[in-house]
Amino acid sequence: MNLCGMSAHALRDGIAARRFSAEDVVRAFLDRIAAHDGRVHAFLEVHDTEAIAEARRLDEEIARGSEPGPLAGIPIAVKDNICVRGRGTSCASRILSGYAPPYDATVIEKLRAAGAVVLGKTNMDEFAMGSSTENSGFGATRNPWSLEHVPGGSSGGSAAAVALGLAPVALGSDTGGSVRQPGAFCGVAAMKPTYGTVSRRGLIAFASSLDQIGPLGRDVQDCLNLYNVLCGPDPRDATSAPGGHEVPEGALLQGVRGLRVGVPWDWLGEGLHADVEAALGRSVEALRQAGALVGEVSLLDPSYAIAAYYIIATAEASANLARYDGVRYGASARGAEDPAGLYTGTRSEGFGAEVRRRIVLGTYVLSAGYYDAYYLRAQKARRLIRDDFERAFAMADVLLLPTAPTPAFRIGEKTGDPLAMYLSDIFTVPLNLYAGCGINVPAGLSADELPIGMQLLAPRFGEAALFRAAQCLESRLGTLGLAPEPAET
C-alpha cells in the first residue's frame, strides 16, 4: 500500500479502521522525505524523533479505545514562519537562524489537539516575501514536476512537499497569494481563509492586515477538514473574527445547481498563457454542466491592486521587521562597537536583498512628506477595491479565474526583475486586499507537463460556497495525483 500517495482523509480512515497505525504512516513519510527531499529541498528541518514518539502515543490512545481527534495520526508539514515550540523557526531568514520559539502558534495547538503530527518545517521565501521560494536564505526549493522550474512561493516548500508525497497536508501563509500560487504551480489544493477566521498568533508577521494561514492538501476535502480544525476565534489574536464559520463536510455534496459563478473576463486578456486559457474554458464548462449559472463580472483593473499591495505590504513589513535588531531574537552581528553598529551590522548581514528592498520601500512610503502621496492613497485604493469586490459579490456567489497567468516559470527567470516577479501575483493579490477567501484547484497539466491551477474566490465568510464550487470543479477535472518522482540528476 502506498501510504504516501493517499489523501489525509483516506489515511485517517485507515488508521481508525486499524488497517495501519499512525506510526506506519509517519514512518512512511519520513522515509520518503529521506529518499526524495534532497532533490527538491522542501524541508528546512524534519522532526523525526518527535514525530515518531507522537505517533506511538496516538497509537496507544487508539488501542485504549479513546477518540484521538479528527486528524489522528495525520502528518503535517508546517511553513517555517509558524511557531513550533522549541524547534527552529527562521522564516528562511539568516537573521532568525537559531531562533526556537518558546510556544506553539495557536494553529499548532489546534492541530495537536486534533491528533495531527508535525513532520517538520518547510522552506519559503524569506519572511514570505516572494513568489518562487528563490528568496530563501537557505537555498531554493524546486518544483517536483520539473526540477528546472520554481514551485511558486512563498509557501513553495509546503506545496512541493504535498505534491511529491512528502506530507499529505501542509500549512502555508497567504499575504498576497502565497498559499494559492504555489498550490497552482505544484498541482495541489490550497486555500486562503477569510481574514480573521484563522488565528495569526504565532505566525511571524509580514503584513499584518493581509497575512492569513491556510491549508494545502491532496484534495478539496483535505483542505476543508483542515480549515475546520484551524478556524475559530482566538482571544490572543486581536484581529480574530467571531466563531461559527466551520463548514459542515456535507456541504461538499450539495453541488452547484443554481450557484452564480462570475468570471472577470476583463482581467484575462494579454499575458494569459494559452494552456491556462484552455483550462479556464474547461472549468467554465464543467461548472455549467453541473448546473452553475456562469456569467461575466467586471472588476477594477488588478494592476491597481498590485500597486496598492506593494505599498501597504511593504509599509507593514517595515514596521514588523523593526524588531530584528540583533538584541531580541536570532542572529547578532559580532564586533559592533555601539548599538547603532550592532543594528546595522545584524540587519545588513541577516536580511537578504528582497527583504532589504521591501524595508526600504516601506520606510519610504511611510515617511513624513511621502505618507500622503503613497501610503494614504494606497489605503484609499484598498477601500475602493474592497467596495468593488462587495459589488461583484452582490451579483455572483463565487468568482472563477486562473490562480496565475502562466504555469510555473523557470528557476532564475524572474530573479533579476522584481517587477516581473510581483506581476506573477496579479490574480491573487486583490483578494487579500479585500480580505475574502479563495482556493486553488488543480486543472490539469500544460503541454509541458506543468500543473495549471484555477482559483475560486468567495466573499468574507463565504467558505461554504467556496468549498462547494471547489469540490464540483475537482470532481469534474480530477486531481493530479503525486508528481512524478524526480529523475536522478
Ligand code: GLN
Ligand atoms: N508574492 C507576494 C509577495 O511577494 C505574496 C507573498 C505572500 O503571500 N506571502 O509579497
